[in-house]
Amino acid sequence: MSKPKVAFFDFACCEGCQLQVANIGEPLIDLLDIVQVVEFREVMSEKWDGEFDVSFIEGSITDEHAVERIKKIRERSKILVALGSCATIGGVNGMKNSFPLEEVGKYVYGESYKFFPTLQTKAVHQVVPVDYFINGCPIYQPEFITVLKCILQGIPYYVPEYPVCVECKLNENVCMYDRGLTCMGPVTKAGCNSWCINNGNICYGCRGLTINPNTEGFKEVLKKYNIPEDFLIKKIEMYNKCKELD
Amino acid sequence: MKIEQYKLLEKSLLKDFINSLIPIANVYAPVSKGFNNYVFQNIKSADEVSIKYIPTIIPPKKFFLPKKENILQFFIEDELKVEPVTEYENLIIFGVHTCDIAGIKCLNMVLSDKPKDTAYLIRKKHVTIIGIECNDYCDEYASCSFVGAHMPTTGYDLMFTELSEYFIVHIHSSKGMDIIEKTDIFKDASIAQLEELKILRNNKMKIFNNEIPTERRYLPDLFDRSFNANVWKELEQKCLSCGNCTAVCPTCYCFDIKEEVDLTLKAGERYRVWFSCQLDPFAKVAGGHDFRKERSARQRHRFYRKFRYHIDRYGMVFCTGCGRCSRTCMAKINLKEVLTSLIRESEAKIWRKWL
Numbered sequence: 001m002s003k004p005k006v007a008f009f010d011f012a013c014c015e016g017c018q019l020q021v022a023n024i025g026e027p028l029i030d031l032l033d034i035v036q037v038v039e040f041r042e043v044m045s046e047k048w049d050g051e052f053d054v055s056f057i058e059g060s061i062t063d064e065h066a067v068e069r070i071k072k073i074r075e076r077s078k079i080l081v082a083l084g085s086c087a088t089i090g091g092v093n094g095m096k097n098s099f100p101l102e103e104v105g106k107y108v109y110g111e112s113y114k115f116f117p118t119l120q121t122k123a124v125h126q127v128v129p130v131d132y133f134i135n136g137c138p139i140y141q142p143e144f145i146t147v148l149k150c151i152l153q154g155i156p157y158y159v160p161e162y163p164v165c166v167e168c169k170l171n172e173n174v175c176m177y178d179r180g181l182t183c184m185g186p187v188t189k190a191g192c193n194s195w196c197i198n199n200g201n202i203c204y205g206c207r208g209l210t211i212n213p214n215t216e217g218f219k220e221v222l223k224k225y226n227i228p229e230d231f232l233i234k235k236i237e238m239y240n241k242c243k244e245l246d
Numbered sequence: 247m248k249i250e251q252y253k254l255l256e257k258s259l260l261k262d263f264i265n266s267l268i269p270i271a272n273v274y275a276p277v278s279k280g281f282n283n284y285v286f287q288n289i290k291s292a293d294e295v296s297i298k299y300i301p302t303i304i305p306p307k308k309f310f311l312p313k314k315e316n317i318l319q320f321f322i323e324d325e326l327k328v329e330p331v332t333e334y335e336n337l338i339i340f341g342v343h344t345c346d347i348a349g350i351k352c353l354n355m356v357l358s359d360k361p362k363d364t365a366y367l368i369r370k371k372h373v374t375i376i377g378i379e380c381n382d383y384c385d386e387y388a389s390c391s392f393v394g395a396h397m398p399t400t401g402y403d404l405m406f407t408e409l410s411e412y413f414i415v416h417i418h419s420s421k422g423m424d425i426i427e428k429t430d431i432f433k434d435a436s437i438a439q440l441e442e443l444k445i446l447r448n449n450k451m452k453i454f455n456n457e458i459p460t461e462r463r464y465l466p467d468l469f470d471r472s473f474n475a476n477v478w479k480e481l482e483q484k485c486l487s488c489g490n491c492t493a494v495c496p497t498c499y500c501f502d503i504k505e506e507v508d509l510t511l512k513a514g515e516r517y518r519v520w521f522s523c524q525l526d527p528f529a530k531v532a533g534g535h536d537f538r539k540e541r542s543a544r545q546r547h548r549f550y551r552k553f554r555y556h557i558d559r560y561g562m563v564f565c566t567g568c569g570r571c572s573r574t575c576m577a578k579i580n581l582k583e584v585l586t587s588l589i590r591e592s593e594a595k596i597w598r599k600w601l
Binding site for chain 1: 283285483506509525574576
């Protein structure tokens with residue numbers, strides 16, 4: 001049996017999630033035993049003009065060209081995976097949606113903005129159907145491997161429907177609030193094994209809000225720590241702005 | 247109190263004793279993580295240990311029911327091969343408080359009930375528990391006196407109690423005796439120290455007062471009256487469903503079962519991981535139906551699991567009074583306050599009936 005053909009594509013993003021894949025280390029050798037990478041601009045110059053078994057999409061969709069391109073990739077792909085926050089939830093690119101498009105265009109391109117038509121930022125699933133989601137900014141390498149194994153087995157991958165606190169507590173980290181810091185762990189989707197907090201950083205909420213978050217309750221918690229409410233709103237909007245378009 | 251079951255250790259020799267354990271087995275003891283947080287951690291020297299500590303982030307249940315535990319290995323080459331797995335190591339946990347010993351006793355009860363959890367029971371045999379008695383409260387969150395977990399009773403191999411000049415050590419098992427006999431730093435106890443221990447325990451009765459305005463024996467009645475209490479509705483707004491309260495609870499044992507294959511896609515393992523009734527997917531079933539969609543219902547469930555259901559089944563309260571759930575709760579849901587509010591609400595209802 002020939003190995004499944006895998007490709008990586010980037011849209012509006014920093015390409016950091018693809019870098020995480022390229023930088024996965026030792027497991028890469030075993031990974032290449034079970035898949036054939038046919039297109040991956042960041043690490044190779046070869047292209048593929050046939051069908052893809054699995055396409056990984058990094059980045060969000062921000063203009064008409066991107067819409068056309070992602071639709072074509074979708075048509076050529078049996079399975080399409082959103083890779084990283086920009087692709088899964090719009091990510092930081094979503095902050096653009098807080099402003100009128102004209103204002104955004106002028107800010108970046110000055111008066112020639114009319115030559116660069118732009119759209120509201122969308123996550124990949126808001127344009128074409130997506131089969132698997134790998135959250136994170138950047139993605140968490142062990143989760144990437146887990147999802148890839150699910151894809152190759154033909155089974156679904158369920159992103160944990162609970163907050164980062166669950167994993168963080170099991171890792172016995174000192175709570176960031178005990179250290180006097182504000183952390184997005186309580187309202188952010190888990191699956192990263194509280195990667196940032198394990199390494200002494202706060203959670204920025206890069207994986208997006210967990211399902212059914214108690215944002216009102218969280219505001220009350222922040223009040224107790226004298227943290228202003230709009231601080232939370234800004235933190236949420238940093239990654240979750242595109243949710244409004246769902 | 248049989249005098250031959252007691253030994254004495256000079257206070258200055260405690261570190262020597264801990265160091266004497268390290269060659270015997272993997273030793274885990276409370277280690278400070280800063281910000282008044284402690285963790286039971288593998289130690290290489292007694293210098294790492296915090297003898298005085300408030301309950302650790304996660305209780306010692308992690309040694310009995312690992313957070314992630316492989317239970318099965320499978321190989322899918324030509325035919326399916328399946329092998330059960332039991333993971334265990336010889337370990338000594340030093341410095342366990344009586345609340346956490348009470349927690350282990352609760353786990354023992356449930357996991358030796360049918361169907362027996364063989365892996366748990368095997369692992370348990372390889373664990374030696376060395377306790378340290380609390381002569382005073384750790385902090386304001388504890389309610390160990392209410393549940394009767396503030397005094398050493400059973401469930402340990404050795405128990406250290408600090409007296410004015412010595413640690414007096416209660417030997418409670420042959421495993422404990424073996425450890426004592428490995429070193430020559432212990433002295434025999436005399437009547438005077440046993441007297442001092444008695445006085446200390448009597449004094450503790452004055453220091454540790456029932457923290458909840460009711461008694462344990464009234465709990466079944468209280469909870470039978472409180473299923474629709476407003477207290478639960480208030481928790482709906484507060485609770486963030488982060489699952490911290492159950493993760494840190496010494497008597498929560500719910501788990502989920504998962505499987506993962508390796509990169510050959512031909513072998514893998516089935517494992518269990520801790521799970522929590524406070525989390526969204528916990529009571530979700532096929533078709534997307536959720537038996538406990540509201541946070542209030544989940545919190546209520548937690549309290550009934552501690553103070554009602556297990557009384558019927560095991561005749562035990564499944565709270566050890568360690569205070570971890572209240573200490574860790576971001577939303578400041580406090581177990582003592584919730585119980586007190588329940589009592590107040592229930593009393594008000596009874597009075598209304600009478601008047």
